[in-house]
Amino acid sequence: MKNSITPGQISQNNLKLIYQYIYQNGPVSQQDVAYDLRLSRPTVKAKIGELETHGLIRKEGQIASDLAGRKASAYVIDPEYRFAIGVEILKKQIKLLRVDLTGRSSHRVVIDLIYENSSDYISRLCEQINNFIEELPSDRDRILGVGLSFPGLVSADAREIVYGKILDCTGLKIAEFEKHLLYPCRFLHDADAAADSEIWASPELEDFIYLNNSIHLGASMVYHRKILAGKHGFSATIEHIQIDPKGKQCYCGKRGCIETQCSLSSLLNGEEEDTFFKALREGDPVVRNRWQVCLHYLALAINDMHLLYDVDYVVGGYLAAHLVKEDIDFLYDEISRMTPFPETRDYIKISKMPKHNITIGAALPFIRGFLEGDLIE
Numbered sequence: 060m061k062n063s064i065t066p067g068q069i070s071q072n073n074l075k076l077i078y079q080y081i082y083q084n085g086p087v088s089q090q091d092v093a094y095d096l097r098l099s100r101p102t103v104k105a106k107i108g109e110l111e112t113h114g115l116i117r118k119e120g121q122i123a124s125d126l127a128g129r130k131a132s133a134y135v136i137d138p139e140y141r142f143a144i145g146v147e148i149l150k151k152q153i154k155l156l157r158v159d160l161t162g163r164s165s166h167r168v169v170i171d172l173i174y175e176n177s178s179d180y181i182s183r184l185c186e187q188i189n190n191f192i193e194e195l196p197s198d199r200d201r202i203l204g205v206g207l208s209f210p211g212l213v214s215a216d217a218r219e220i221v222y223g224k225i226l227d228c229t230g231l232k233i234a235e236f237e238k239h240l241l242y243p244c245r246f247l248h249d250a251d252a253a254a255d256s257e258i259w260a261s262p263e264l265e266d267f268i269y270l271n272n273s274i275h276l277g278a279s280m281v282y283h284r285k286i287l288a289g290k291h292g293f294s295a296t297i298e299h300i301q302i303d304p305k306g307k308q309c310y311c312g313k314r315g316c317i318e319t320q321c322s323l324s325s326l327l328n329g330e331e332e333d334t335f336f337k338a339l340r341e342g343d344p345v346v347r348n349r350w351q352v353c354l355h356y357l358a359l360a361i362n363d364m365h366l367l368y369d370v371d372y373v374v375g376g377y378l379a380a381h382l383v384k385e386d387i388d389f390l391y392d393e394i395s396r397m398t399p400f401p402e403t404r405d406y407i408k409i410s411k412m413p414k415h416n417i418t419i420g421a422a423l424p425f426i427r428g429f430l431e432g433d434l435i436e
Contacts, residue, residue: 070106071433073098077106078136078434081116082160086133088122107134113435115140136160141429143203144242145421146188147249149210149274150174150226153184155191156415158422160429162259164415166195174226178235185239203429204243206421207236208252210275212292217245217424221292224310225275245424250277250295251286252420253375253412258284259423260411266370268295269410271417272357273376275310276322280368297360298322320356323377336381354386358393361407366398375410382409 077092084091093103110116117137121130138159145164147154151173157166170187174180192199209231211223220231236244247255254269258281265284271277280287280295287294298318299311306315307325319325326349327335338346361372374382391404412419 073102074106074109074434077103078110078115079430081110081134082136082430085116085135086119086122088131088133090131091122092134109435115434138163139197139201141201141203141426142197143422143425144188144192144205145252145418145423146205146207147252147417147421148174148184148207148226153187154415154418155188156418156422157195157197158419158426160426162256162419162423162426164419166191167415167418174228176227176231181235182239185236188240202242203425204245204422205236205240206245206247206252206424207233208247208249208417208421210249210277212296213246213248213251215288215292217247220246224312243425247421247424248277248279249273249417251279251288252418252423253277253410253416254279254281254286254420255423256412256416256420257281257373257375257410258286259419261373264371264373267373267408268364268368268370269373269375270297270357270361271376272321272323272374272378273417274322274324276318277376278364295364297364300360300363302356302359317356317360321353321360326350326353332377332381339381351389354389355393358390359397361390362394362397365394365406369406371406371408373408373410375413375416377413379410379413 076096080092080096081087089100089103089107092098093100107116114137116134118132119135120133122133138161140160142157142159145156145158151171152169153172154169155167156164158164168191172184172187188205192202209220209223209228210225211220211228214221218233220228223229223231233244233246250271253271257269267281269279269281276298278295278297299309299313299316301313301315302317303315307319308314309316309318323332335346339350365372387407390407391402395402410416
């Protein structure tokens, strides 16, 4: 005999349906909810009352209407009901950000802290995270979790760094952080965190490759709006495709990886990012040549992947904020000289999240987990 759905499960399902409808469409009236979800008015009224009592939603004005009589109350979710913390860990800094239920960020801080593979470093890092949380205006019991992004590959259960050459953090375990933080924690590969923020910001994108072109180059493969890690966890690690066996040495130990030509660290010769791009847009020929070399190799990487996976390619990371139409045209021109096929110039896109994409993305798994789980225990 098959197990039947219990009244409690039906009740919880209706609660989630109504909350998600208000989340996606608010402000809405009870009548809007009942009509669009095909639920009875008494059921909608009861569940909205339950959601309102627990603080998940609130009244916000009234629904405009041309009809005479009393106007219906408008309901919206409370984005501050829960929130998550995103942390980006770099060689010399940490970046912390608070993210609410709608994915909006606030209360961002950047702290100088040189990475060390030591328990003392972890203790100091966690102290900074706890201090950051203490200074937030929201109650700490609203925190869903802390996402810690690293420039390294992460295990399937998000509890271990399985490849971390940049920071020499291979083998680092999340349990070391849980000794100091009183919240659920998880690791994230920084490129995957950035790609997840793009998934959040771009509902029209279904399948795509995300290129995180920041201090280092990274990428993520997205299929049906899910990040694919692959059988061994290193899908889309294009940064280590070798293009010149006698070229510059990459942090991985090999020579001539695309990382050594396309990343921001390879592009800059000690100058500041803004200084470089100011000189570029003012027409400095030397800077322009360096930029075009970078774009050439980026085009090479995109073309090689495009021949394998014919989807959209989203260029993100720190470089995204500096890209203009002329740069995208240059990429297409370079690709047209490499590919054997006619090129339709419709698949290279600039990220919608060029700023704080990694820290936001580090927090998003906790936000999604809340939205998809049982809202009221």
